Amino acid sequence: MSTIHTTTTSWFFACNTSDVPTNGGVCVKYKEEQIALFYFARRNEWYATQNLCPHRQQMALSRGMTGTVKDEPKVACPFHKKTFSLKDGRCLSDETECSLTTYPVKIVDDKVYIGVDAVMEMADAQI
Amino acid sequence: MVGYKFCEKMIARHSLHPSELVVFGEEPRPAYDRVHLTSWFDGKTADDLLLATAEWYVENGIRLHLGDPVLRIDRENKTVQSHKGVVESYDYLVIATGSAAFVPPVPGMDKKGVFIYRTIEDLEMMKAFAPNARSGAVIGGGLLGLEAAKALLDLGIANTHVIEFSSRLMPRQIDDQGSAILQNKLASLGLKVLTGKNTREILGDDAITGLQFADDTILETDILVVSAGIKPRDELAKAAGLTTGPRGGILVNEQMQTSDPFIYSIGECALFNNMIYGLVAPGYEMAEVAASHITGEAKSFTGFDMSTKLKLIGVDVASFGDPFADPESCHSIVFEDKYKGTYKRINITTDGQFLLGGILIGDAAAYNMLLQTTRNKMVLPANPEDLLLGASRGTSDAGAGVTALPDEAMICSCENVSKGAICQAVTDGHETLDDIKKCTKAGTCCGGCTPMVKDLITATMKAQGKYIRNVVCEHFAYSRQEMLDLIKVKSLRSFDEVLDHYGEGEGCEVCKPVVASILASLWNDMILDKGNDTAQDSNDRYLANIQKGGTYSVVPRIPGGEITPEKLSIIGEIGTKYNLYTKITGGQRIDLFGAHLSDLPNIWEELIAAGFESGHAYGKALRTVKSCVGSTWCRFGLHDSVSFAIRIEERYRGLRAPHKLKSAVSGCIRECAEAQSKDFGIIATEKGWNLYVCGNGGSKPQHAQLLAADIDSETCIRYIDRFLMFYIKTADPLTRTATWLNKLDGGMDYLRNVVLNDSLGIAAQLEAEMQMLVDNYKCEWREVVENPELRKRFSHFINAPEDKDPTVKFETMRAQKKAAEWK
Numbered sequence: 001m002s003t004i005h006t007t008t009t010s011w012f013f014a015c016n017t018s019d020v021p022t023n024g025g026v027c028v029k030y031k032e033e034q035i036a037l038f039y040f041a042r043r044n045e046w047y048a049t050q051n052l053c054p055h056r057q058q059m060a061l062s063r064g065m066t067g068t069v070k071d072e073p074k075v076a077c078p079f080h081k082k083t084f085s086l087k088d089g090r091c092l093s094d095e096t097e098c099s100l101t102t103y104p105v106k107i108v109d110d111k112v113y114i115g116v117d118a119v120m121e122m123a124d125a126q127i
Numbered sequence: 128m129v130g131y132k133f134c135e136k137m138i139a140r141h142s143l144h145p146s147e148l149v150v151f152g153e154e155p156r157p158a159y160d161r162v163h164l165t166s167w168f169d170g171k172t173a174d175d176l177l178l179a180t181a182e183w184y185v186e187n188g189i190r191l192h193l194g195d196p197v198l199r200i201d202r203e204n205k206t207v208q209s210h211k212g213v214v215e216s217y218d219y220l221v222i223a224t225g226s227a228a229f230v231p232p233v234p235g236m237d238k239k240g241v242f243i244y245r246t247i248e249d250l251e252m253m254k255a256f257a258p259n260a261r262s263g264a265v266i267g268g269g270l271l272g273l274e275a276a277k278a279l280l281d282l283g284i285a286n287t288h289v290i291e292f293s294s295r296l297m298p299r300q301i302d303d304q305g306s307a308i309l310q311n312k313l314a315s316l317g318l319k320v321l322t323g324k325n326t327r328e329i330l331g332d333d334a335i336t337g338l339q340f341a342d343d344t345i346l347e348t349d350i351l352v353v354s355a356g357i358k359p360r361d362e363l364a365k366a367a368g369l370t371t372g373p374r375g376g377i378l379v380n381e382q383m384q385t386s387d388p389f390i391y392s393i394g395e396c397a398l399f400n401n402m403i404y405g406l407v408a409p410g411y412e413m414a415e416v417a418a419s420h421i422t423g424e425a426k427s428f429t430g431f432d433m434s435t436k437l438k439l440i441g442v443d444v445a446s447f448g449d450p451f452a453d454p455e456s457c458h459s460i461v462f463e464d465k466y467k468g469t470y471k472r473i474n475i476t477t478d479g480q481f482l483l484g485g486i487l488i489g490d491a492a493a494y495n496m497l498l499q500t501t502r503n504k505m506v507l508p509a510n511p512e513d514l515l516l517g518a519s520r521g522t523s524d525a526g527a528g529v530t531a532l533p534d535e536a537m538i539c540s541c542e543n544v545s546k547g548a549i550c551q552a553v554t555d556g557h558e559t560l561d562d563i564k565k566c567t568k569a570g571t572c573c574g575g576c577t578p579m580v581k582d583l584i585t586a587t588m589k590a591q592g593k594y595i596r597n598v599v600c601e602h603f604a605y606s607r608q609e610m611l612d613l614i615k616v617k618s619l620r621s622f623d624e625v626l627d628h629y630g631e632g633e634g635c636e637v638c639k640p641v642v643a644s645i646l647a648s649l650w651n652d653m654i655l656d657k658g659n660d661t662a663q664d665s666n667d668r669y670l671a672n673i674q675k676g677g678t679y680s681v682v683p684r685i686p687g688g689e690i691t692p693e694k695l696s697i698i699g700e701i702g703t704k705y706n707l708y709t710k711i712t713g714g715q716r717i718d719l720f721g722a723h724l725s726d727l728p729n730i731w732e733e734l735i736a737a738g739f740e741s742g743h744a745y746g747k748a749l750r751t752v753k754s755c756v757g758s759t760w761c762r763f764g765l766h767d768s769v770s771f772a773i774r775i776e777e778r779y780r781g782l783r784a785p786h787k788l789k790s791a792v793s794g795c796i797r798e799c800a801e802a803q804s805k806d807f808g809i810i811a812t813e814k815g816w817n818l819y820v821c822g823n824g825g826s827k828p829q830h831a832q833l834l835a836a837d838i839d840s841e842t843c844i845r846y847i848d849r850f851l852m853f854y855i856k857t858a859d860p861l862t863r864t865a866t867w868l869n870k871l872d873g874g875m876d877y878l879r880n881v882v883l884n885d886s887l888g889i890a891a892q893l894e895a896e897m898q899m900l901v902d903n904y905k906c907e908w909r910e911v912v913e914n915p916e917l918r919k920r921f922s923h924f925i926n927a928p929e930d931k932d933p934t935v936k937f938e939t940m941r942a943q944k945k946a947a948e949w950k
Contacts, residue, residue, distance in 0.1 A: 027924055042633060069601070
């Protein structure tokens with residue numbers, strides 16, 4: 001008997017929009033994970049990535065400075081100023097560096113929700 | 128050097144005119160850089176000084192006979208025979224035997240401890256003898272003599288005299304008035320000068336003990352270096368029957384041919400038009416002429432400008448054109464500043480149209496421009512004195528000057544590179560100094576033209592619209608200084624306002640801290656207010672220094688390093704309570720490491736309750752004012768350095784600047800507080816304080832320089848106010864004071880003029896601005912501790928404020944914790 005794996009996004013409540021400093025980040029706890037959440041107030045955009053900087057394995061990205069390079073939103077790690085795209089998580093300052101996992105964010109009634117993959121296992125018998 | 132240059136010129140022509148080159152040299156090593164001979168004492172090795180390695184000769188097919196001088200020329204059979212018996216035939220022979228030191232016929236020259244100053248071997252012998260000598264003397268006050276005197280100082284012989292036969296130093300380059308200024312400068316460096324002294328005899332039985340002069344005075348000395356001029360090495364030519372001058376030198380024509388058309392002579396052994404050219408640049412020109420003539424071109428040597436600029440023991444000396452023009456046919460403008468030790472003289476035609484020559488001592492920044500003005504017969508401005516004063520007034524810069532030069536203007540006279548050639552190279556895409564050096568050779572010999580080459584690169588790129596402005600980043604098309612002025616004029620208070628007015632995009636990790644720092648330097652508002660918290664660099668945002676593992680360190684201010692036992696105990700208790708690693712810093716304070724983000728406000732609440740305040744160790748701000756214990760306890764102390772350090776630290780605490788600021792106060796000349804390694808350092812003197820500025824430790828250490836001497840405490844603070852504010856307003860981002868000064872047009876003289884003489888008329892404004900910052904100071908940690916909204920921001924998880932980062936790990940070392948090593 002085979003199993004089909006499909007993924008779907010499940011949304012969890014992170015915090016209120018007013019908890020996040022304008023043009024900055026906070027760290028959100030989700031189960032045993034740490035997710036960095038960023039708010040670009042000037043263009044009303046939200047982004048979320050892993051909080052761990054892959055360079056030196058430090059839980060620090062939420063404390064980094066946000067900004068743009070040619071309109072692409074980015075964050076700079078406070079440790080060594082490696083910069084990562086918030087769109088796709090790739091490292092902008094060092095091509096050989098690992099990319100970040102990114103997460104979708106949605107705002108409903110001034111509440112911030114972050115989307116994480118939920119693995120659905122369904123036996124084909126049930127289809 | 129000239130012989131090597133000739134080889135280089137012949138190799139360059141090799142494809143068109145293949146030739147077989149054989150070189151004989153008397154010394155045991157290939158040609159080396161005699162111009163920079165003194166640098167051998169600064170630690171350069173003989174190999175560093177080589178112009179080319181023995182391999183270079185091999186690679187270019189040149190046969191090299193070292194330590195084997197030619198003894199005989201057989202002109203009839205066109206052969207030479209060397210000391211070791213090698214016989215080589217020639218089509219053309221080039222004699223570049225240079226010169227030897229001229230040794231005046233004074234009895235006793237053969238005594239131990241008497242040296243000449245000419246070759247690396249001479250230097251080696253001097254160095255071996257120097258440890259026996261406590262006092263030294265140099266005969267000869269010319270260029271080389273002063274170099275030799277420096278060599279003696281470098282060898283540790285502090286008591287050194289220079290003896291000059293004529294009435295002044297460097298008689299061929301500078302006048303009496305200039306010599307007097309130079310002598311004063313040298314005296315302050317520990318070098319004593321005796322002029323008008325004719326040495327009659329060298330005293331001592333076996334080794335030298337002193338000098339007896341014609342005026343019956345005696346100078347005691349243990350070592351003597353003779354550097355009284357040069358004597359062309361023409362003995363080989365003379366023996367071969369070539370024509371030589373009555374006072375030496377091998378006679379040559381405009382093509383550098385001797386009286387035998389197959390034999391050429393170049394460099395210091397050649398006599399052209401009754402003149403021996405004892406500089407490297409004309410020697411190189413002679414090499415070019417000889418090489419071109421041998422290969423069938425028609426260049427000729429028509430004499431050479433003997434203008435020269437050099438740094439003698441740290442003192443700029445330059446002489447150009449006709450430095451002693453006849454007062455009948457010219458007017459001289461003379462500027463003398465005995466306080467600073469500068470002397471400048473220019474000679475202009477009686478109609479005021481053209482520059483004939485001049486002398487610069489103490490500050491030769493204008494040399495290149497003045498030399499070009501002379502050489503190219505450029506018409507002078509209406510007020511020719513501006514040529515002397517312009518640079519130090521800071522109004523006209525040399526950059527504006529280079530564009531006015533004609534294309535033929537010779538920029539690098541050592542390598543014969545014109546302005547046109549340099550500009551062409553820049554146009555061809557060589558846009559850095561290194562590139563230009565590589566492709567044109569300009570600036571590779573004496574290096575004197577380097578500033579001008581840089582200006583030409585900038586000017587040429589500017590003309591092509593390529594010049595890249597010194598802007599902050601892609602979000603702000605302004606320099607830091609421009610940003611500061613704009614933000615001040617519009618009274619902007621937040622990063623967002625500044626971005627709205629002058630920027631584009633969202634900002635980034637480069638411009639955000641720059642703007643945040645400017646705002647703090649202008650207004651000294653609480654840095655986490657007005658949405659500026661997220662514009663701060665991460666350490667400033669959390670008012671602590673992030674360390675490995677993501678915890679923070681805490682540094683309370685301990686002004687002047689003075690602390691009561693009670694307060695010391697409290698730091699110990701807090702460290703124990705929060706399990707912090709403690710260490711004494713280099714700035715006489717205590718650093719507490721390993722604090723979780725959420726513990727920071729609690730730790731500071733306790734510190735503030737005990738009377739501590741922020742130490743700003745996390746900011747580009749005033750860090751510490753270190754002090755020695757001073758006159759209250761120390762038996763040598765002149766003033767109370769601790770009290771003054773505390774006063775200084777409390778005045779400038781919280782002051783944000785383009786980079787961190789460190790200071791120190793020493794109670795006497797022993798300088799235990801190391802004030803001369805600080806951005807501003809103060810040392811007690813009998814009469815008051817000496818104020819030093821623009822020093823730093825770190826990767827490129829630089830000593831601070833004396834800004835003002837023997838000033839009282841109030842004046843000292845006023846000068847520091849002006850100095851710091853001027854730095855804050857004009858420096859590029861993340862530029863320490865030392866680097867800022869190095870880039871400042873006019874350097875220390877200019878800065879001293881601004882701070883002491885108020886040359887820009889802004890001193891009162893600078894003081895007022897500083898006073899405002901001082902009055903606005905508040906401890907930012909106190910504000911956080913007392914403000915629940917601000918406190919909330921110091922938690923790791925926004926949705927679990929009580930939880931600490933579970934990934935933080937510590938290890939144990941010497942009974943304290945340390946951060947787990949990162950990957």
